[in-house]
Amino acid sequence: MASETSTAPRSRGGDGAPDRLSRWLADYRPLPGAPDELFDAAGRPREHWMAFLREFAGYADADSDGRFGMAARHIRDSGASYRIYGEETERSWPLDPLPLIIPQAEWDQIAAGVAQRAELMEAILADVYGEGRLVSDGILPAAVVTGSPDFLRAMRGVAPPAGRYLQIYAADLGRGPDGRWWVLEDRAQAPSGAGYALENRLVVSRAYPNLYNTLNVHRLAPFFDALRRGLAATADRSEPRICLLSPGPFSQTYFEQAHLARYLGFLLVEGDDLVARDGKVWVRTIAGLKRADVILRRVDADFLDPLELNAASRLGTPGMLEAIRAGGVKVLNMPGSGLVESRALMSFAPGLSERLLGEPLKLPNIATWWCGQASEQALVERRLDELAIAPAFQNAGLFNSPRLPAELSREDKAALRQRMADRPGDFVGQEVAHLSTMPVLRDGRLQPAPFTLRVFAAMTPEGVRILPGGFCRTSDRPDARVISMGEGARTADVWVLDDKPVERLSLIASGDEVKVRRILGHLPSRAADNLFWLGRYIERTEATLRLVRALCSSLMDSESSLHGRGQTFESLRGVLVDWGTLDGKARPARALDSARDALHDANAWGSVTYLVRSAKRTASGMRERLSADFWGLLVDLEGDLAGGANEIHSEAQALEQVERALRHIAGLAGLTQENMNxxxxxxxxxxxxxxxxxxxxxxxxxxxxxxxxxxxxxxxxxxxxxxxxxxxxxxxxxxxxxxxxxxxxxxxxxxxxxxxxxxxxxxxxxxxxxxxxxxxxxxxxxxxxxxxxxxxxxxxxxxxxxxxxxxxxxxxxxxxxxxxxxxxxxxxxxxxxxxxxxx
Structure with a gap:
């Protein structure tokens, strides 16, 4: 939409910057009925966006593409990725060049609202797992608590670490129809996204360092420093061992978990790495059992302990809950805290805020009616075609995202009505949320994209601390109501602009706070296992490449000699068969076929392609222990081999591929010898x-x-x-x-x-x-x-x-x-x- 404001585009960039900015603004068309970040309700561009776009337009197209292309290479080389549930392979992290920009005054309102909501959720959990006055006084129906799969009766009466159930809380936000920020969902089980927000900031700030510094963007490091100190403060020892409990490499957000563990200096562990014994939890290391003082979990509570909770779980540790009850380990967020994520509870949030905090909500949430109450059920039935219907509780075995009955077929709508009549307490009705939009850059043009913003709160010794930024997700679908990391979803950095220059801080501690150590380190047994096999895979890859090189070289040098066709050649091929590189039963008509199969037969467990993929898969399970250079070389090696079978028509071409792969292996060996402690x-x-x-x-x-x-x-x-x-x-x-x-x-x-x-x-x-x-x-x-x-x-x-x-x-x-x-x-x-x- 073309602006009618008197604000003229200005730029300190190149000669084409004003024209480029004018073209962007003229082509931009906000979606009807959806609040937009770039243009206000009167159709005027917001000044904080104009301050960014004037500078951004100063980059020539080639310069901008080159800068973000360099950032994209960093994403690839660092292995930044995510996984969609049910898929075996990871996807490269999709990051937009433009950040979401929020001015300081508006951010202050968001931060105050999220901090208040975090305190509200803490107060609810303290009552539910403590005295239970909300239920006994009739403020909260018992079914809202006991009907949630995330309510853990085993945690009632258990004192939380440092008196708090929540160490990290997150809220998904969007703008409501009135332009105010609204809470779309609460995240208290094991909130994800903070590590991705950190990676997004690293990439975008490197791509546009001058712009980032000029606009006084708030730094993220102080928040993570406060988070680390808050976790340490819950422990009984002055120098606690803090672990980040991961579901493992097949988790949808494993890269983020590894990135966060590396950045904060935590020990990344899986359930099998831990042993619960004598009221404590221990990490299995190569030096024996070492105590785990604090566990920041990214495993849902139901999977933490197969003895007391989900018996089918392979992600947790038997006896974990008993150790929590004994006070021998601090698990954060406290198991059972996922209770406050339920949509059923969201319908009571305004009243609970008045009751528990003595004040109204500073950030309203989507209007929600829980069908477990007769009057609310009747209201939802009357307005069924106007509302969205969603499960009242997380992990309830129903559909995940809200559904619009008005868009369902007659049969599906009738089935939904019947389910709601049979078990009304399993459903809520909500106002239809049309997500607001922000500008994204697509094919050189600014376009509006629906987005959600996840804002994080950490409990620290100084109180609630809000991450000055967040995890922003955008969608390519203009009618998106819920955004998850699937098809068409991307992410964006979040810039909070201060009114004054921002102090540059990092996680550097003072000399008095850190005791100097020179030790081997308590390496978890699983990490030692992975590193050992990574070494074996890399060495077997090199040995196989040398065999294939000898095969190709001998064919080129003396096709008819003994070396090329006779006993030596048969011995060479015999070793390849023994190593699982070639099929001993299928005898290729040409030696060139042997070379091609040895390199690219993905079904042969000894082929170069298979070995490299195995090495990468093993490396991905301990990404926090490998440098970006090491990972990048491994990715390059796999990429160089991909599709290479179609490029081999002669021994010379096969030899060229082998030589390139050996150079990659030499690079990995060099990094191992010269860069690893x-x-x-x-x-x-x-x-x-x-x-x-x-x-x-x-x-x-x-x-x-x-x-x-x-x-x-x-x-x-x-x-x-x-x-x-x-x-x-x-x-x-x-x-x-x-x-x-x-x-x-x-x-x-x-x-x-x-x-x-x-x-x-x-x-x-x-x-x-x-x-x-x-x-x-x-x-x-x-x-x-x-x-x-x-x-x-x-x-x-x-x-x-x-x-x-x-x-x-x-x-x-x-x-x-x-x-x-x-x-x-x-x-x-x-x-x-x-x-x-x-x-």
């Missing part, structure tokens, strides 16, 4: 690589350095072991069997030899913690030390196939022993030896 996590990743490399080398030596080995066999073995240069520099004569055996198996100075891998493994085990106090060697050391001694004293001339096979078997036993000693063996398993260091 030498703590327990790095050691397990490196141990996985060393065991895999040692076992692979043993198999290759058995296959190619046997007693009847040919020159081609030995030459290929040196290629696969990356030891050609070393051998040529050391031996001026030709290839000799014993010299090659010694170099690839026994030489402690060759970084690719089995002896070198075993020595590195011995160093790792020497540093890792032990669980026994009697001084007796643990099983991994009992396997490794004799192997190391034998390799140090072995003679290459006596290194026959059966002895190499014994070394390979010892490495596989070591792998199993490491898993038995350090990794999880069940939801509530503990080591069979005495646990030490229970702190």
């Amino acid at each position: 030498r703590v327990a996590g790095w050691r397990f990743l490196d141990m996985g690589r060393r065991i895999e490399r040692g076992a692979n080398t043993c198999q290759l030596a058995r296959t190619l350095a046997h007693d009847a080995a040919t020159i081609d066999d030995l030459d290929l073995l040196l290629d696969l072991n990356d030891s050609q240069i070393t051998y040529r520099a050391r031996y001026l004569v030709g290839l000799a069997l014993n010299a090659v055996r010694d170099l690839v198996m026994l030489d402690p100075f060759n970084t690719r030899s089995v002896a070198f891998q075993v020595a590195a493994l011995r160093d790792h085990l020497a540093v890792l913690p032990t669980l026994q106090e009697d001084g007796i060697l643990e099983t991994p050391s009992k396997i490794l030390l004799p192997l190391a001694a034998e390799l140090e004293t072995e003679d290459a001339a006596k290194l026959h196939a059966d002895k190499v096979l014994a070394y390979e078997g010892a490495l596989m036993r070591l792998s199993n022993a490491v898993a038995d000693r350090f990794f999880l063996q069940g939801a509530n398993a503990v080591p069979t030896v005495k646990l030490v260091g229970l702190a």
Whole structure:
């Protein structure tokens, strides 16, 4: 809509900025009947939006696209993603270039309203799980409480941490028809989105740093600092161990959980990582059980404890509720707090505010009528075609989002009426909410998009703290009434503009607050397991790529030679079959087919594509422990392989793909060696690589350095072991069997030899913690030390196939022993030896 205001577009940008801004405003058409953020009710553009758009229009199209393209690459490289329920693959995080902009005066009203609502929900929970006066005095019908699946009778009378049931509260907001902000939904179970809000801010502020600083946008860091201090204040110890309990990598918001845990310094755990015992909760780590003081949960309460709640749950920890009742762990938000999310309770919120807080709601919610009351049920039936019908309670087994009976078929409408007549207390009627709109940039034009704003409140030692921003979701559908992260949904950063320059703060603590430490760290067993297997997958990928490279190179160099077609080629293909890279039953007509299948057969568990996907899947389960550079390289490697099978028509093309993939692997190895701290996590990743490399080398030596080995066999073995240069520099004569055996198996100075891998493994085990106090060697050391001694004293001339096979078997036993000693063996398993260091 073209503005009739006298406010003329001004810009300090390039020459085309005024024209671009005028075109944007002239083309913008707010949706009929929906409040809009850019234009007010009189059709005038709001000044705070004009201040942003004048500056934003100053970016040339190419500059703007380039800046946000760089931000989009950051999203990809950091792995920012989400998952739609029921889908196996993650989706890249959809972020709009334009933020939602809110001026300080308006934000003050929002913050005050959300803070009040957080206190109201806290007061409701304190009564429901305490004295129960609201029900006994007839203020709140008992069915509103007991009818909710989120009401946990087991939590009645249990003292909440630091006297509060809610540590984090969130409200979904939208503008009502009168232009005021209204509460659409309350979030108190395990509110998500704060981590995504943090990621959105990181991306957008990097894309437009000058604009971000010029407009005095409020920083988010102080809120997260206050949140962390608030969580720590609930614990019994001065230096508590705070865990973020995640449903796991298949959670719809797993990236956000990992991002938040990394940013705040929390330990990201899953239910299997925890053990409830003796009235406390412990984290299973490689050093034994370590106490969990505070748990910020992202698992719904019903799934927390399969002993007392949902017996089918695999996300929680048996005995968790008993530990909460004993006061041995602080779980936040308190289990049962999801009760206040019910729409049935929303209908009583105005009266409850007057009763409990002595004041009216500062932010009204959608007009709601609970059908569990006769008069309200009759009203909803009379106005059925005017209202939206929604479930009264969360997780009630009904449809999730509100339905409009006026838009249903005759049969569906009759069925809905019958269900409402049979169980009226399961339903509410609500005024139809038409979401307000905000400007988004689509194909170089400003367009209105419906949006919702989630605002977060944290309980801190200084009181309620509101995140100066929030989690904004937009929809491409102009008639959207509810927005979830599905088809057509995107997100936007939220900028709260201060009237004065904003102080730049971060999470840096003073020197007196932090005690300096130099320790391995208490690595959770699951993380150690994932890192170990990530190392094995990466090493197996490299070894397979080297095999395929040797295959392609030999075909190109001497198609008719023994190396290319005869015994050596068959040995090479035999190893690929043994590794699950090729199908041993199907014999390809051409060697090129073998190379293509080895690279791209996604159904073969040993193919390069399969291994890379396995490595990425494993890495995604511990994203908080990997750098963005590491993740980005892994994503690039997978992307480079995707669809590559159609690009291979010759050995040269296959070889080119192999070389690119090996460069990615080299980059991952470099980041591992040069960028990862030498703590327990790095050691397990490196141990996985060393065991895999040692076992692979043993198999290759058995296959190619046997007693009847040919020159081609030995030459290929040196290629696969990356030891050609070393051998040529050391031996001026030709290839000799014993010299090659010694170099690839026994030489402690060759970084690719089995002896070198075993020595590195011995160093790792020497540093890792032990669980026994009697001084007796643990099983991994009992396997490794004799192997190391034998390799140090072995003679290459006596290194026959059966002895190499014994070394390979010892490495596989070591792998199993490491898993038995350090990794999880069940939801509530503990080591069979005495646990030490229970702190």
